[in-house]
Amino acid sequence: MLCLIVALPAEARPLAGHYKLRDKSASGPFSVFRNDTMALAVSGIGKLAAAAATAYLHGRLHRDGPAAWLNIGIAGHASRTLGDGVIAHRITDHASGQNWYPPQVLGLDLATDNLLTVDSPQLDYRDDLMYDMEASGFYQTACRCTTAELVQCFKVISDNRDQPATAVTANDCADLISSCLDRIDRVVDTLQSCAQQLAAAHAPSPELEQLTRHWHFTASQTHRLTELVRRWKTLAPDQPVWCSELKSQQRAGEVLLWMEQRLHTLPVKLC
Amino acid sequence: MFSHIYIEEQVREHPRTRAICARFPKAAHITCRHYGEVFNPRSQNFRLQKPRPALILARKHKRRVLPTPDGYGIGGSRNYYFSHMLNCLYDCRYCFLQGMYRSAHYVLFVNYEDFESDMDCILAENSNAPAWFFSGYDCDSLALEPVSGFAAHFLPFFEKRPDACIELRSKSTQVRGLLKREPLANAVIAFSFTPEEIYQALEHKVPAIDRRLDAMAQLQEAGWSLGLRFDPLIYVEGYREQYRRLFQQTFSRLDAARLHSVSLGPFRLPRTFYKTIVQLYPDEPLYAGPLADTQGMVSYRAGLENELTGFCTEELLKHVPEALLFPCQVAA
Numbered sequence: 001m002l003c004l005i006v007a008l009p010a011e012a013r014p015l016a017g018h019y020k021l022r023d024k025s026a027s028g029p030f031s032v033f034r035n036d037t038m039a040l041a042v043s044g045i046g047k048l049a050a051a052a053a054t055a056y057l058h059g060r061l062h063r064d065g066p067a068a069w070l071n072i073g074i075a076g077h078a079s080r081t082l083g084d085g086v087i088a089h090r091i092t093d094h095a096s097g098q099n100w101y102p103p104q105v106l107g108l109d110l111a112t113d114n115l116l117t118v119d120s121p122q123l124d125y126r127d128d129l130m131y132d133m134e135a136s137g138f139y140q141t142a143c144r145c146t147t148a149e150l151v152q153c154f155k156v157i158s159d160n161r162d163q164p165a166t167a168v169t170a171n172d173c174a175d176l177i178s179s180c181l182d183r184i185d186r187v188v189d190t191l192q193s194c195a196q197q198l199a200a201a202h203a204p205s206p207e208l209e210q211l212t213r214h215w216h217f218t219a220s221q222t223h224r225l226t227e228l229v230r231r232w233k234t235l236a237p238d239q240p241v242w243c244s245e246l247k248s249q250q251r252a253g254e255v256l257l258w259m260e261q262r263l264h265t266l267p268v269k270l271c
Numbered sequence: 272m273f274s275h276i277y278i279e280e281q282v283r284e285h286p287r288t289r290a291i292c293a294r295f296p297k298a299a300h301i302t303c304r305h306y307g308e309v310f311n312p313r314s315q316n317f318r319l320q321k322p323r324p325a326l327i328l329a330r331k332h333k334r335r336v337l338p339t340p341d342g343y344g345i346g347g348s349r350n351y352y353f354s355h356m357l358n359c360l361y362d363c364r365y366c367f368l369q370g371m372y373r374s375a376h377y378v379l380f381v382n383y384e385d386f387e388s389d390m391d392c393i394l395a396e397n398s399n400a401p402a403w404f405f406s407g408y409d410c411d412s413l414a415l416e417p418v419s420g421f422a423a424h425f426l427p428f429f430e431k432r433p434d435a436c437i438e439l440r441s442k443s444t445q446v447r448g449l450l451k452r453e454p455l456a457n458a459v460i461a462f463s464f465t466p467e468e469i470y471q472a473l474e475h476k477v478p479a480i481d482r483r484l485d486a487m488a489q490l491q492e493a494g495w496s497l498g499l500r501f502d503p504l505i506y507v508e509g510y511r512e513q514y515r516r517l518f519q520q521t522f523s524r525l526d527a528a529r530l531h532s533v534s535l536g537p538f539r540l541p542r543t544f545y546k547t548i549v550q551l552y553p554d555e556p557l558y559a560g561p562l563a564d565t566q567g568m569v570s571y572r573a574g575l576e577n578e579l580t581g582f583c584t585e586e587l588l589k590h591v592p593e594a595l596l597f598p599c600q601v602a603a
Binding site for chain 1: 302325473553
């Protein structure tokens, strides 16, 4: 599941149209749109709102498996061209001075830059970096939900020294996001692929569920059982755990002992 | 090679930083206050980072040169290790680094001179016995040599200090720099090996065994002292024949009489590292094998470890005299 956080309805519109997301807001505090593989929440302006929307979306969706998170929005920059799509490689919260560094390891091949999250619109563009109002709240919250490599911020430059933020309209905002959909697609595809890779590595084990339904395991026994099932499936993927010899065991402790003894006899082959 | 280079503010103007950055003009430079801001955050995935790690240039402030654990050494009584770099170019699945560090980024400490200062202090403390300094614990000593210039910098330091010995441990074939200079009597270039089948399965991105042996043969021909490190010893079905073949292949290529040392060590990981690695690679057969947790250290079951070590020792003694063999007996 890929989760998008945007601040403005104008930012959400082109994304919802492009990815065919349906309104699932219900009566919640944030507008939510989703399909089977993607969800989008409209947070409103500000880092607190972005953090709250991130936490809210996580609460609604966490059962759907490991998520990747993407904040998409407009940003100002002293010198970059309007319409540039840029990934944040350092996010600084202006109020606290704290820094975060979204790992740039996904091979996105997009421009990256520093991003400063401010509490009010900046019109002097003092430093040569991106300015927004949501990223720091979004990023530190999303990193509580998943690994940092799957949390990224993609900003579209909407204003600069020559064309300041006061001139940006909602339509401009939507147009700018639309102009970057090809690059956004690249980010989305990469994040979804990585999230799927992680999910596959930690998929629930049907064998484990079958065993724990048949016998009562204590918490520590379940821990041991999980490890034994993992080892069994790795060393003998063609040998089902659930077999007649196992089924004849009376208690959970006997199951564990039987599995350990059986594992001792399995050859270790690395290829 | 690097799309992004993180640079601590305090080393931004360091000559080594400038030289390294000049090698990667297209990389984005990102300033940070301390490398830990990038390297240490908890919510990171080593496996996701490993295909494309970034470079972090930093300064190491303290604990630069540390005593080795008891039982670690190749004949010296005073043994130390140091790491100019964290993380390795290679991706060996048995490596403890993937369990110890949250990030796979390479951290290169550019303040080599401070490491040298610390070594001089150690040498001054006791001049009665030579001190050994081992490199290659947190990284490969030679793999990033064209970028780090590590060996090119430190070997002249050791050349002027005959009472100090250095071991450069590596799986690399980056030996051009070594071949271009006179060999040092107080330097050992040590190469690590596992059998071909294990290499193929576990040692990702590492040069082929043949190529490493070629590099070793060139170094030996040029007069360098060489070490062989069969570490860690890996248990698999058919290990006896695999290790036997490896030793035959190795000693058919190298002159055993001119080796400095041969060591072997069991496969061991602290429990916390093991758990982290299993989370990263739950399907890895290496971590599904006959391992046991004894006092917080995960290793092969005692009988099996003894069998593996005993067999390899016996086989190695067919090729090298006992005086050259140093089994690693690090306490758990």
